[in-house]
Amino acid sequence: MVDKKKISLNVNGVTYDREIEPRTLLSDFIRHHLDLTGTHVGCEHGICGSCTILMDGLPVRSCLTFALQAEGKAIETVESLDTNGELSPLQNAFWENQGLQCGFCTPGILMSMKAFLKHNPKPNRDEIREALSGNLCRCTGYHDIVDSVVAAAEAAISSGTAKA
Amino acid sequence: MKKPIEIAGVTKHIGVPRKRTEDPQILMGQAKYVDDIKLPGTLEVAFFRSTHAHARIKNLKLDAAKAHPDCHHIFTNNEFSAGATTFFPGTRGTLHPVLMPFLAKDKVRFVGEIIAAVVAPSRYIAEDIVDLIEVDYETLPAYNDVEDAMQPDAALIHEDLESNIYYADSFSNGDVDKAFAEADLVVSEKIATGRTSAAPMETRGVMATWGWDDTLTVWSSTQMPYPLRTSIAVNLGIPEQTIRVVAPTVGGGFGQKAHFFPDEFILPWIAKEIKKPVKWVEDRREHLLSAAHAKQCTIYMSIAFNKDGTMVGMKIKNIGDSGAYSQYPWSGLIESVAANNGAPGAFTVPNISFETVICLTNKMSTGAYRGVGWSAGCYAREMVMTKAARLLNLDIVDIYRKNFIRHDEFPYTTSTNQTYDSGDYHKVLEKCLELSDYASTKKQSRATEDGKLKGVGIAFFVEQTNWGSRSAEESGFPATLHDTTTVEMDPTGKVTVRSGQFSHGQGLKTTLAQVAAETLGVPFEDVVVLDGDTATGAYGMGTFASRSAVIGGGSVIRAATDVRNKLLTIAAHVMEANAADLEIDEGKIYVKGSPDRSMTVAEIAYITFYDRFARPDEDEVEPTLSATRHYDPPAAYANGSHAVHIELDPLTGKLDIKRIVAVEDCGNMINPKVVDGQMRGGASQGLGMGLLESLEYDESGQLKNASFMDFLIPNATTLPDIECAHIVTPSPYTEGGFKGAGEAAMLSVHIALSNALADALSEYDGPLVPMVTPIGPQQVMDLINNVNQPQAR
Numbered sequence: 001m002v003d004k005k006k007i008s009l010n011v012n013g014v015t016y017d018r019e020i021e022p023r024t025l026l027s028d029f030i031r032h033h034l035d036l037t038g039t040h041v042g043c044e045h046g047i048c049g050s051c052t053i054l055m056d057g058l059p060v061r062s063c064l065t066f067a068l069q070a071e072g073k074a075i076e077t078v079e080s081l082d083t084n085g086e087l088s089p090l091q092n093a094f095w096e097n098q099g100l101q102c103g104f105c106t107p108g109i110l111m112s113m114k115a116f117l118k119h120n121p122k123p124n125r126d127e128i129r130e131a132l133s134g135n136l137c138r139c140t141g142y143h144d145i146v147d148s149v150v151a152a153a154e155a156a157i158s159s160g161t162a163k164a
Numbered sequence: 165m166k167k168p169i170e171i172a173g174v175t176k177h178i179g180v181p182r183k184r185t186e187d188p189q190i191l192m193g194q195a196k197y198v199d200d201i202k203l204p205g206t207l208e209v210a211f212f213r214s215t216h217a218h219a220r221i222k223n224l225k226l227d228a229a230k231a232h233p234d235c236h237h238i239f240t241n242n243e244f245s246a247g248a249t250t251f252f253p254g255t256r257g258t259l260h261p262v263l264m265p266f267l268a269k270d271k272v273r274f275v276g277e278i279i280a281a282v283v284a285p286s287r288y289i290a291e292d293i294v295d296l297i298e299v300d301y302e303t304l305p306a307y308n309d310v311e312d313a314m315q316p317d318a319a320l321i322h323e324d325l326e327s328n329i330y331y332a333d334s335f336s337n338g339d340v341d342k343a344f345a346e347a348d349l350v351v352s353e354k355i356a357t358g359r360t361s362a363a364p365m366e367t368r369g370v371m372a373t374w375g376w377d378d379t380l381t382v383w384s385s386t387q388m389p390y391p392l393r394t395s396i397a398v399n400l401g402i403p404e405q406t407i408r409v410v411a412p413t414v415g416g417g418f419g420q421k422a423h424f425f426p427d428e429f430i431l432p433w434i435a436k437e438i439k440k441p442v443k444w445v446e447d448r449r450e451h452l453l454s455a456a457h458a459k460q461c462t463i464y465m466s467i468a469f470n471k472d473g474t475m476v477g478m479k480i481k482n483i484g485d486s487g488a489y490s491q492y493p494w495s496g497l498i499e500s501v502a503a504n505n506g507a508p509g510a511f512t513v514p515n516i517s518f519e520t521v522i523c524l525t526n527k528m529s530t531g532a533y534r535g536v537g538w539s540a541g542c543y544a545r546e547m548v549m550t551k552a553a554r555l556l557n558l559d560i561v562d563i564y565r566k567n568f569i570r571h572d573e574f575p576y577t578t579s580t581n582q583t584y585d586s587g588d589y590h591k592v593l594e595k596c597l598e599l600s601d602y603a604s605t606k607k608q609s610r611a612t613e614d615g616k617l618k619g620v621g622i623a624f625f626v627e628q629t630n631w632g633s634r635s636a637e638e639s640g641f642p643a644t645l646h647d648t649t650t651v652e653m654d655p656t657g658k659v660t661v662r663s664g665q666f667s668h669g670q671g672l673k674t675t676l677a678q679v680a681a682e683t684l685g686v687p688f689e690d691v692v693v694l695d696g697d698t699a700t701g702a703y704g705m706g707t708f709a710s711r712s713a714v715i716g717g718g719s720v721i722r723a724a725t726d727v728r729n730k731l732l733t734i735a736a737h738v739m740e741a742n743a744a745d746l747e748i749d750e751g752k753i754y755v756k757g758s759p760d761r762s763m764t765v766a767e768i769a770y771i772t773f774y775d776r777f778a779r780p781d782e783d784e785v786e787p788t789l790s791a792t793r794h795y796d797p798p799a800a801y802a803n804g805s806h807a808v809h810i811e812l813d814p815l816t817g818k819l820d821i822k823r824i825v826a827v828e829d830c831g832n833m834i835n836p837k838v839v840d841g842q843m844r845g846g847a848s849q850g851l852g853m854g855l856l857e858s859l860e861y862d863e864s865g866q867l868k869n870a871s872f873m874d875f876l877i878p879n880a881t882t883l884p885d886i887e888c889a890h891i892v893t894p895s896p897y898t899e900g901g902f903k904g905a906g907e908a909a910m911l912s913v914h915i916a917l918s919n920a921l922a923d924a925l926s927e928y929d930g931p932l933v934p935m936v937t938p939i940g941p942q943q944v945m946d947l948i949n950n951v952n953q954p955q956a957r
Contacts, residue, residue, distance in 0.1 A: 021288065023288065027867070031199070031200075035202065037193070037196065037197075037199070037200035038192070039193070039342060040197070040365075040366070040415070041199070042365045042366065042367070042448065043448040043872045044447055044448060045448065045871055045872065045873060046367060047871070047872035047873055048435070048448075048872055050365055063373065078191075078192070078193035079192070079193045081191075081193075082191075082192045085188075085192070087188060087191060087192070091188075091191040091192070094191055095183055095184075095187045095188060095191060096183065098183070098184065098187075098837055098838075098840075098841055100187060100190060100191070101416070101669035101670070101671070101841055101845060102364065102365065102366065102413075102414065102416040102669030103186075103187070103190030103191075103195055103413065103415065103417060103535015103669070104197065104364070104365040104366040104415025105365045105415075106191060107193050109707045110191070113796055115644065123693075125885070127716070128880075129880040129881050129882075130881060132879070132881075133879045133880050133881045134879075135879075135880075136365065136414050136872070136877060136879055137365065137516035137880075138362075138363060138364055138365050138418070138845075138848075138849065138877065139365075139416055139669050139841075139845045139847050140841060140844060140848070141844035141845050141846075141847050141848030141878075141883060141886050142848065142878075142879075142880040142883060143844045143883075143885050143886045144840075144844065144916070145667075145880070146765055146880070146885070
């Protein structure tokens with residue numbers, strides 16, 4: 001039997017205290033210990049990007065991270081994006097532009113793009129494709145995702161919320 | 165043949181590029197996939213799988229595993245010895261049924277085959293326990309190539325069969341020998357299409373729980389919940405009405421999840437045995453090892469031409485690589501049988517003969533994946549046509565135009581007895597040529613200033629859609645496939661559509677609601693579609709094979725028309741008018757020409773259920789507003805064209821895709837945005853298959869690339885934007901004039917890619933035309949250097 005360790009983790013602004021096996025992956029911790037199942041696991045070896053979350057504002061593969069490594073960091077998951085069921089501008093741009101089909105990869109893509117747009121508020125299509133290249137999608141062919149990210153950037157600029 | 169129903173809706177919902185109702189919950193991370201379903205006390209399952217491709221199990225050592233303190237159970241074939249065979253009655257030729265045990269018995273036949281199932285409190289611990297299991301194997305010769313497995317002295321993969329070939333048939337129409345003897349040119353090639361996987365982003369998964377009342381509930385990441393329910397009942401001997409199958413949100417399927425895999429029987433059986441909820445979610449390595457593979461065929465294709473490019477005859481031998489079993493339930497026939505029966509494509513081919521051979525190998529079974537059969541079959545035909553065009557000093561476009569079925573020839577019955585309903589192939593091709601600047605690009609120099617080579621390629625497809633019984637039969641599978649939908653209106657006038665199909669990314673909750681809203685004459689927002697749960701739907705075959713828009717949409721039109729007619733009969737009584745004079749528009753019923761004489765649908769619905777004084781006598785008109793209708797449509801064939809521009813580095817073989825143009829004629833579109841989504845997603849998968857994807861087994865039968873690190877699928881930088889356009893030729897036969905649209909690109913875009921490669925290399929001595937998929941850097945350099953090309957035996 002493996003000794004359990006205490007962990008205290010801040011996810012979406014809430015601090016959770018749990019006891020876990022040290023080998024518990026951050027993805028499994030978020031999904032199965034905190035029941036935040038919006039973060040998905042598509043490959044468990046860091047390629048597909050479905051499990052992408054933000055750690056201190058930067059995108060991280062939660063399937064390649066132990067939960068214990070995330071102590072003291074601010075974790076954000078897809079569940080942090082909407083406000084009581086009202087979609088964020090980024091989410092809304094994906095809805096308007098059909099930037100998803102089966103939706104399994106979508107939470108990871110939203111988190112990657114949230115961080116990307118903060119870093120590059122006025123991206124061109126090639127820059128978006130480069131930033132998306134760590135997130136695999138099997139349904140859309142990416143075109144409509146790129147349209148969605150363009151629309152999100154334009155919406156942010158026109159509403160004056162884009163950070164310089 | 166019944167004439168299609170005239171849809172009477174005033175406000176058009178069909179044809180509107182509406183946002184999808186399924187999206188907000190997905191975007192908020194609230195959609196529940198199988199692994200998101202939580203039941204208290206759930207145990208998790210991990211499988212012990214074969215590490216050998218072909219071996220006898222001499223000794224299975226479970227003691228150490230059983231001694232693990234957290235080991236709840238280990239199940240092997242000794243505890244659960246069931247299995248399934250696939251048999252299509254009446255299929256041409258001889259079919260020897262192949263038994264697929266759910267847990268391996270005595271022998272393993274591919275790497276990844278399940279030998280034992282371990283039940284433990286968590287997946288982590290279950291995998292610890294799996295690591296404690298050991299087996300003594302006696303290894304046997306493993307077959308990677310069908311042409312080795314077919315040899316008379318090959319070791320038998322299934323010893324109850326006489327050979328590793330379990331199906332063979334042949335077909336001939338016209339005088340093929342005469343056509344070949346008199347032709348100006350015969351081109352014969354061996355074509356080898358690569359083995360790939362649909363690889364949906366959500367792997368498969370199953371959860372099952374046994375209820376106190378002897379009921380079984382199964383959650384599965386499946387495309388076909390009702391047939392799975394029947395199959396569980398039959399294979400486990402459980403009364404079907406006590407089983408509920410739920411397909412929650414499913415993260416892509418593409419045909420691969422339209423099979424039944426051993427785990428879909430093992431998990432329910434374990435739940436029944438131990439009376440506890442159990443769950444298994446496939447990891448990506450398991451997925452690439454043991455979820456159905458696809459597309460691998462060895463094809464000998466000969467086409468006879470006249471000098472002007474007219475095709476006068478075609479001869480085909482298609483050897484399908486079935487893998488170790490005949491994948492349940494469609495069988496390992498689906499690639500090669502579908503390929504051969506659809507061999508003429510868009511062309512008049514007056515004389516044709518084909519042979520179909522299905523052979524076992526020591527690899528994962530092959531099964532359905534978007535464009536099943538046709539991806540390989542069309543590729544073989546078109547690459548031979550491209551080579552012929554070069555030898556005849558023609559462009560492939562000249563051969564297309566010369567041999568196309570003309571728009572005034574429909575309905576047209578091909579030489580393989582498929583009856584195409586409608587289309588205008590010349591118009592679609594011209595549109596694609598124009599949008600892709602094909603002709604002007606061809607006139608430019610291939611060489612770029614930085615030493616690259618430019619190329620443009622085109623392809624044209626006919627897609628057999630809407631797999632009901634007739635489509636299936638025309639493809640060589642005399643199966644029975646149809647669907648049922650219930651449309652019901654409640655006392656507040658709102659509408660529930662209970663479907664037997666299942667949307668796992670296609671947006672059916674939106675598109676079927678659009679069809680219901682227009683047919684009934686109610687606002688779109690008043691319709692809800694329930695699918696993916698056998699407790700709330702109507703028995704249907706599920707969603708696969710470009711069938712749901714046509715069969716789902718058609719059964720909605722039928723059922724909604726019945727409800728509408730009932731509603732108007734009641735309204736006519738209440739409003740003292742003639743039903744024939746009433747119109748429904750967006751929830752309002754009014755007398756034609758007098759919009760002020762009106763009532764709402766909600767008022768009439770309420771009266772129907774709750775006001776026996778106002779409604780007609782119930783002996784005259786029963787006070788229900790629901791209808792259940794079935795649809796098994798006539799076959800309908802979509803068509804379209806793709807163009808691809810590439811830039812090739814002739815020193816490395818690396819190929820960059822610069823432009824993709826897609827033109828599609830899928831008849832009337834319910835939601836053009838959803839159709840564009842299917843076109844773009846299909847193009848991505850088609851180019852993945854054509855450029856990148858190949859599951860590589862070594863000589864001992866080990867899969868060398870069972871991870872996304874080594875098995876590459878397209879990412880956002882692999883592809884450029886995908887330009888879409890539509891030509892609309894409604895099917896004259898189907899309800900709504902719909903044809904399917906799901907698989908299109910997988911019949912065509914990889915051909916356009918290979919044609920672009922041939923074009924980029926057109927100034928080399930040759931002609932250099934690829935005869936393999938994928939065309940990665942190695943295959944491109946092999947083509948340039950004329951080594952390792954497929955050779956006839």
